Amino acid sequence: MATVRYLSASRVYDKGAPPAVDALNLEISDGEFMVLVGPSGSGKTTALRMLAGLEPLDGGEIEIDGRDVTFVHPKDRDIAMVFQNYALYPNKTVAENMAFALKMQHVNPAERMRRVREAARVLDLDEQLLDRKPRQLSGGQRQRVAMGRAIVREPKVFLMDEPLSNLDAKLRVQTRAQIAELQRRLGITTVYVTHDQVEAMTMGHRVAVLSQGRLQQCATPRELYDSPVNQFVAGFIGSPAMNLQTVPITEGGARVAGQTLPLRPAVAAAAAQAGLRELVIGIRPEHLHLANGSGELAGEVVLVEELGADALLHVRLTGESDQVVARAEGRKPPAPGQQVTFHIQPDDVFAFDPQTGARLAG
Amino acid sequence: MTAASVRPSQPRPRQPRRREAYGRAGWGVVAWVVGIAFFLPVFWMVLTAFKPESAAETWPPRFVFTPTLAEFRLVFSGMGPYLTHSVIATVGSTILVLLLGVPAAYALSVHPVKRWRDGLFFFISTKMLPIVAAIGPLYVIAQHAHLLDSIWLLIILYTAMNLPLAVWMIRSFMLEVPGELLEAAQLDGAGRVREITEVILPIVSPGLISTALICVIFAWNELFLAINLTTTNAATMPMYLISSVPQEGLYIAHLSAAATVASVPVIIVGWIAQRSLVRGLAMGAIK
16 A cells, blocks of 8 residues: 655666656556556556666656655565566466565465465465466466466555456456456555556556656546547547547638638637647547538548447548548448548547647647 | 479479478488488497407408307496596586586676676687697696696586586576566565576576586596596596507407497486487477
């Protein structure tokens, strides 16, 4: 049970190269499930390893529970980590794997076994598996053993580095829910790294989006989705991704596919104040409403992806080369080749500065 | 190829496969020829060892004879001290090599020391000097240290001789240990010693066994240092073989018997080493 604070924490791998983590400021409160998400190379794993003590800091500080741990050895930070490939000791049995940290702490064998059994029960891990070696287990079982190894320590903070990426799709969804539920039950502060924004959105209390070593935004999943602070977050969060397009500004709005799309007055004012001639507009796929010929935007359906409950339409707007993706509800989506029009609410249109990527009038 | 020219117009889907089979058979024949060529002298040695001295050196060679163990009895009767010295020098040096090689390899791989490349190169560079060039100084040093004709000298020299190769081998095995495992051990609170004993050694143990077996073979077969620095108190099996070389060409059967006896341990060790070597080298593939 602890809080975690990154205070301008930086990590530079090579002199002259851009920092892998650039002055990260992040506060994680007691019992919170914090997800670090970003594309590869965004510094999320480095940030986690800095917290673990596996990566030194080139600037700034890290605090756990109010104590500065910047120069504290990993074993003295009272943390437990679940690695991407689980890192189970191949020569030890499952029970020995889980008890190893306790053995290093000189916990007596009876107590060790009690805690291992307890963790196995919590994780729904068959007791018969405790005497097996990791190589005799399935991928899902290994994953749970890796979780178990973290749980038996009863650490202040759990660190998880893409723990689901080696599981198949179905098991991943299942385990995702189990981990989130387990974290809620144990109430242990957790920092979870993933590149999968769906994982981030479904698991985290709050999600920190990183890109190129910088924190872009840290907010609840709903907030990230509804009001991204910049173009990167807008494009990264949401599946399918937000439609983003650079368009010229005209009288009364933005010019898209030969039509003028009205902008919110606040956005128009902000663009005028910044002296912008162009801006990047962003519209989520579900905000392109099919309008039976009466909508503002027209185009031709290029591809239809049936998802069951709804369908994704890839549409080439009239006079544009880029395609947009729209989510069509209902069971009868338009067919490829068909002409469609979309209606858009001005409130659903996000606008970003094309140079800085910052959201206008956010 | 002839089959192809007889029916050129027919579709021949199986042709490549048949050609492949011919190719495989061809390589098989080559392998057997080479194998037999290598094995023949050994076979001849073993065969001769069972012949009476009178039948050992005849022309044409005799394949029909009454086998006898007389030469083996003779060999065993004189071999005792040599065998003991060889075993002590071999086992002693191999244990020392492992005791010194494991920490050295660790310091050059898992947590590399500063200038580890130079260290690594230094180790192997000691093997580049011809041993003949060092024998003079070695002799003088051994003389002043009162170690001439002492089994301790052989243990020390065989350790030094095998250590560079062992460090290189063990290092390459240690590099195969996944980094996450070491990090997990670090987070679990294992110090350097625990890291080696609890995590690294169990994983590299097949590699350690193959390293040890190679050291055993090299030490067992070593003759040059033994013959120059020992006479009786530390004389090894290869020296016993030398002493069995007939001066007048009349004791071929005796020599063969001695050579057979001297080869047996190496052949056994080599056979074990082959299996664990393969396991050791394949270690990186199993993760």
